[in-house]
Amino acid sequence: MANNDLENNVLLLDDEDPDTPNNKYLLFHLGKEEYGIDIAQVTAIEELPNITVIPDMPEYIKGVINLRGKVIPAVDLRLRFGLKEREYDNRTCIIIVKVKDNTIGFIVDTVSEVHDIQKSNIGAPPSFKNASRHNQYIQGLAKQGEEVKILLDVEKLISGEDQNILNDIPEE
């Protein structure tokens, strides 16, 4: 417990501002719902470039993109979350994230803003009895006014078999 307090103090010492980077989330839309990703894990936000289809992949992996010379796998988050597929338009964006040397692109309906969310406003994820392990990637639910934003844990999102698959794709 003491360690935890210490750590908090250090941070407070480093910066008096309570708005630590840890509290900044990039918000994006999938349908009506708004999701959030910790901004520290985000490398870039891009308009959707051409996608090269890779055969024999799960449906949600749309293929790979060439982003300034780097080949990055592109995951359709709607399909990944088992939502209805939607045709891409000029507002469709790809969010490039980097987790433990893995770079990956999430295709989302559109990005909205970078928003500060106080920790006090973040609730635990729902724990249903029969909840599958697939939705363990939900970090928490942020209340903001009347709305609720689903905060995602990117690390968990790309762990497991997904990771293996992704590892098969050469990066360079």
Next chain:
Amino acid sequence: MAKKQISFFKSIKGKIVIPVIILLSILGIASFMGISILLDFVNTNVADNSKKVFDNTINERIVENVNLVYSSIETIGSRALQEVAFFTKLPEIQNAYKIALSGNIEDEYSPEGQKAREMLRVILKPYIDGYKEQTGRSLLKLHFHLPNARSIVRLWRNGYQTTRDGVKIDVSDDLSSFRNTVLQINSGSHKPISGIEVGRGGFAIRGIAPLTESSGQHLGSVEVLFAFNEIFDIIKTSDQIEYAVYMDADQLPIAKSLADPKKYPVLENTYVLTDATNKEITDPLVSLSLLNNGREKIFSEENGNYVLSTFPIYDFSGRTVGVMFQTMNIAVQHADFAAARQNMAKLSDEVTSGTGIAFLIAMIILSVIIIIIINKIIKPLTILNDYAVKIGDGNFDIIIDNKLSLKKDETGVLSTSFSRVVESLQYKSSMVEEVAQGDLTADVRLASDEDMLGHSLVKMNESLNSLLGRVHNSISQVNTGADQVAQASQSLSQGATESASSLEEVSASITQINSQSRQNADNANEANTLAKQAVVDAEEGNKQMETLRMSMEKINSSSDQIKKIVKVIDDIAFQTNLLALNANVEAARAGKYGKGFAVVADEVRNLAVRSSQAVKETTEMVEESIKNINSGNKGVEHTAKQLESIMTGSSKVADFLEEISAASREQAQAIDQITTGLDQIDQVTQSNTASAEESAAAAEELASQSTELKNMIATFKLKSVDYTNIPRQIEYEPEKAPGRTLTLQNETGIRQVNPSEVITLDDDDFDRF
């Protein structure tokens, strides 16, 4: 009246004499012609009949002659057969045959044959000599044949049988090639044969009999032949008949002796003249067609004075082998016949002329008798006619001669009747004279029930009585009528004046209507002009609408441009937003050093968001304006349609107004005509007034004239007749004193009228104007 001159043709004398004479002439001419036609008919008939009889006689003679020819051929044939019969059973002959038959009979030089031949010559010499001596004929032509149809001996040839190449030889020459009779008798039945057969010398009449031994053995045959011309002695019965014999030319190969055409001329390669009784006559008359016609049966024709006939010559077997030609001179018969006909014609001419003269004399006598009789009849008629002429002239002062009436015939009866006529006429003229004096009281005596003139006189008397009575009555009526006319005329005059004033009022009303309808027309014209102007205005409005619509379309396209531009701005705002977010990410990564940068990025992002918002609003506004333009467009189209319907409506209104204007003008014209009509009515009314006054005056005059008439009628003496019985509607009052009566009587037929009933001027009467 002058006595009428009757032409002879129209007079009774003419009417009887001319037809009788014409009738007699026709009768005479007809009888004369009848007799001559009858005579002609008898003449021709007799001529025809006698010609037929003549022809029949000739034909009969020809048939007789032909039969004589055939019977003489038969006679000579049977004579030959009789003669040959003597030699058939002589033992010496049979012995000679036996010798001949013992040798080779096929050898013509057989010595046995030669021996037999010589024997036969010796044996038969006495027969031949006897025959010659007794008959005076040159030779008995006796011919013996062997059974194989070879000649054993010809007894009329002296020591030879035949001639070959100019050499006389004594052989048993062969006959089988042409002597059918010999072949026939030596083979088969061995029956005797007689008839014509063609031999070397042409036709020969033969009798041929078999030589048979007592044992029945056939030895050969024997034959006697005569020349064909033997029959000439029998058949040439008169100088007028001549014969010629023609053999068929195809028999010439058999009849070799006739092969000399100079002696025996050939006709057209068909017939050979073998014999003739008189060549000078027959030769020029014969012809091929004549001979051909006679091949089957007797044929004959007339040629000038000759009757030519041909008929067939049959051989023993009945075959036609030639034709015989016969000429008969009938010149004498012809001459007799012609003389008889001439006599006949002369006789008929005499009969004809005799009859003509007899008829002429009879006619003249008849005509004279008729004229005398007619004159007797006509004389009294002429006298009666003179009386009738006087009556016709109106002079009844006649005394008829008694002599005429005493006559016992039709003219006497006519005279008596004529006397009655005159008496009757004299009586009636005296009656008429009385009427002329004005005395209508006398009674007329009728001559009989059929007395037409008498009846007429009675009727005239009655009619005059009645008529004058009625005239009297009528004059009274006229008087009354005249008064009524005067009164009616006055009423009429008054009525006319009233109608004149009414007319003036009508005239005034019409004038007012006239000016109103003209005003109407003018107004309609003006309205028409206005309606036309409305059409023009509506058209102009339509054009303006079009311009407006085009402007709006331009705005629409501009809006599209604006939408594109706004889209571009929106894209830029989005990208700016992305950039701002990326900046934010970078700033976060920089940690507390990126804080300021993050603020700037946020600001940029805010700007981007605001511009995006502005873009959204602009887009909405542009879309709103496009929507408005579209609805405006619809409004414009609607307005254009309405303007168009205004246009059509206005032009219709203009048309209607024009029609109204035209109708009003016509109305005005019609009213003008009405006015003219009213003027005329006015004139008529005025002249009616004047006429009514005049007729009143005339009625007065009429009344005074009728009084005078009444006085004049009183001079007639009338029978006292009850006039009330006369079928007439008017009552007659003879006792009433003459004078004017003013009482109105409905029986006169004149009705008192109210003038307003006569002239009724309703509005309906003006309809036709």
